[in-house]
Amino acid sequence: MSIVERTAHDPYPEFTAGLRRLTGIDLDQYKRPQMERRIRTWITARHGDDDLLAELRRLRADDEELDAFLDRMTINVSQLWRNPEQWERIGRDVLPDLRAAGPARPLRIWSAGCSYGAEAYTLAAHVLDAGPGVRAEIVGTDIDNRVVARARRGIFSDADARDAPRDALLRHFEQTADGTWAARPALRALVRFEQGDLLRVRPRREHHDLILCRNTVIYFTEEVRDALHERLVEALRPGGYLIVGATERVARAADLGLEPTHPFTYRKVG
Ligand SMILES: C[S@@+](CC[C@H](N)C(=O)[O-])C[C@H]1O[C@@H](n2cnc3c(N)ncnc32)[C@H](O)[C@@H]1O
CATH class of the missing domain: 3.40.50.150 (Vaccinia Virus protein VP39)
Known part of the structure; x- marks a missing residue:
């Protein structure tokens, strides 16, 4: 989606508000450019386009989709004796x-x-x-x-x-x-x-x-x-x-x- 299209209708706030209602996680507290890029890349790889509101509907309807999404977004990388x-x-x-x-x-x-x-x-x-x-x-x-x-x-x-x-x-x-x-x-x-x-x-x-x-x-x-x-x-x-x-x-x-x-x-x- 181009910047012009995104300015005309910016679905990101609706997406983050929907996700907050669904999971309690507030993506508005995270740096938007990195988070939005991460989400759009993930949706595109999985579904072929980066329609945020279609993804929100899938997250509401499908627990497996929600699990996979949270896995990607929360970035759980760790290890014993890290650093x-x-x-x-x-x-x-x-x-x-x-x-x-x-x-x-x-x-x-x-x-x-x-x-x-x-x-x-x-x-x-x-x-x-x-x-x-x-x-x-x-x-x-x-x-x-x-x-x-x-x-x-x-x-x-x-x-x-x-x-x-x-x-x-x-x-x-x-x-x-x-x-x-x-x-x-x-x-x-x-x-x-x-x-x-x-x-x-x-x-x-x-x-x-x-x-x-x-x-x-x-x-x-x-x-x-x-x-x-x-x-x-x-x-x-x-x-x-x-x-x-x-x-x-x-x-x-x-x-x-x-x-x-x-x-x-x-x-x-x-
Ligand atoms: C990269 S891991 C770091 C794990 C460990 N501290 C380490 O350094 O190996 C980041 C963790 O922060 C958690 N996290 C992200 N936002 C959080 C929040 N608002 N409250 C609590 N945990 C959060 C993620 O779920 C993730 O498991």
């Missing part, structure tokens, strides 16, 4: 600091935008490896209830494990007959998963010691991303850490009361 250098810092510096300067209760850790749980289970492995002095409750949340159900199963493919250090992988996961990796009970005991939209949730003030929000805000508009980071900082106790993805940053971090301690790692001053 190993970040995990090295978490294990070497962040968890020991939280243990030394933190509360006596178990650490409250949040994997915000957890996808199918690889990040939360990797966190749990680092908590166990940090020794008996570190205890934690890890909660993973994601907007997509299908990945949340997968996260609860705690089973990962060989590809998911490709960057995991072999000794740690064997310590915390059991390889099953079909070659997948199943989280061991001690790991599973530390994690739980909930469905939730980061753009709607109102987290408790100063509740968390560590929040990971990695590779989840990249498709949000800048305003939405910055407002989310602000809410995440409010949810951190002073001395707690916020860790973002390896291509991301927190805008005006100092104004929010954050000091960078390592690349992509911020500590709330206090």
